[in-house]
Amino acid sequence: MSMDTSSMNGKLLKVEDLRVWFELRRWGFGRAGYVRAVDGVNFTLEAGEAIGIVGESGCGKTTLMKTILGLNTPTDGSIWFQGQDLSDKGRRETRDYRAMVGFVQQDPYGALAPFMNVNRTLEEPLIVNGVRDRNVRKQRIHDVMKEVKMEPVEEFLPKFPHMLSGGQQQRIVIARSMILEPKLIVADEPVSMLDASVRVEILKLLRGLQDSHHLAVIYVTHDLSTVRYFSERIFVMYAAKLVEKATVDELLNNFMHPYTEALLAATSDPDAENALIMKDVPPGEPPSLIEPPPGCRFHPRCPKLIEGLCEVKEPPDFEPVPGHQVACWLYQ
């Protein structure tokens, strides 16, 4: 089934009511239950747009990301890329799709094969995707190395990952994700393993590539303070659901969901005052995704709980301000 491209309205990616559940190990007959890692996620992404998905570990952001990359099969719901449903694609089409989506991993050293030098690392995706001409491949590798500012190119090509610094390794990972000229880059905590001084450099590089190639970027992280500089919109994820979606300025200045509020309050800027005050943090920990709490999943920790409503009925997305969606009964 191919959807009419015009109904996507220039949208590059559309995620509709996506659910990814993993079945627990079974003993004999019957079902032990599911881990509902992604449970009803909706959003659209325009070509050239950067979004940040912010959430704590175990909230399902990695599963969401992997499903978009085509590495997990959705249990329910669909993902549309350039007007086509991913689940309809055959093997060959899936391979073509993967060539249009680049992936930047979290730990660059773990993501690069230790026995491949830079040249081979970058050449392999080209070979796999049928670029037969050796000179074309060579030219493409040179171009992409220049784009990630690994110059002089000839000096770096024969090097192995262990000979590079963390920042340089991450540049190679980015170069590899860019080599097939994708339309979308998915970056999983691309700077969390790097030092403060290098972090900003890598983020600026990604931002620059996004602008010059009209790339869409999905930036998955737990760090709110870096997201704001490098994306247009922020989605906040909690316990397998997106609880708030808004543009960066709107989210930072007019946050609505109590969870977003807690996240923002817990994120500190360097300031000596911090040592003098206690932070207002909701108690407890994120719920299990096997048996999530009924109603709103944040209600056991929520300071603004509406009794008789929040723990009973799951909040749908409300849109109190155009373009700003929040799944919270406070805004019905």
Add this chain to the structure above:
Amino acid sequence: MTDASLLRVEDLNLYFRTTHGDVQAVDHVDLELNRTEAIVILGESGCGKTSLARAILRLLPRNVAKYEGKVHLGDTDVMTLSDEEFRRQVRWVKMSMVPQAAMNALNPVLRVGDQVAEPMMVHFAAKKQDALEQASTMFQRVGVPLGFLNRYAFELSGGMRQRIAIAMALTTVPSLVILDEPTSALDVLTQANIFNLLKRIKQEMEISYILITHDIATSSELANRVAVMYAGQIVEVDDASHFFANPRHPYAQKLLASVPRLRGDEEPEFISGKPPSLIGLGEGCRFAPRCPKRFDQCDQDPPMLTTGRRSVKCWLYA
């Protein structure tokens, strides 16, 4: 040494021997810490901050090439003690440590209660019963339900494991706890909870902290004093209230400018170049090759210039 002073480190050196030459991980470090004060050691990976902690606590690997200097704890220079004396009198008695990635530092085959009780039994020859009692007091103090005493590490969340690692460091009631990246593997909310806990414990138990981290933003949660480390040396020490508002050393300035801020509009910057290798370091200021304010004098090693509570190792302030 004044009454308030708890720890005084003078000219501490720790070099490691490798096949490529000696690694100058800790090089002529001076440090002073008062009672109930928290000092943050800030630096990028590989700058020697964990080695400094290990040098203070004498947790050394086998390939030590040079280990000398003075570490005064109260009135005694603990560097003059033999290894056995140090173990009996100092380590975990007067100072303890929450190791890096503490969540994974717990023994997987011991119940966490027994593990927290162990230091009391080893260092104070406490009976198991008494040690477990002390452990349960510590559990309450760090906010872990008492029912968890009989659990194993894998049954607990990261935040709970971190709290237990902290309980383990506190159980002998030391006067100094070294925290090595205590929250780097944790989520934002859990991190904030742990820092609240550390602040409360510091007041209740009158403990001093040495916090080792590369996370500048969260370091301000605990810091009374800040020491910036670069390539094995401390380049700036100052009160937190001055430092975060007005860092002096060009490296410290750049480092602070590289922090993306949630509130405020300054675009973060990055520091070009990379830190030098700690093997075969030459003369002169170690930051000079990356320094925007470099001038001729930087070819010579700058002295530590102290005015009041602030010290800077930079020719700009000579």
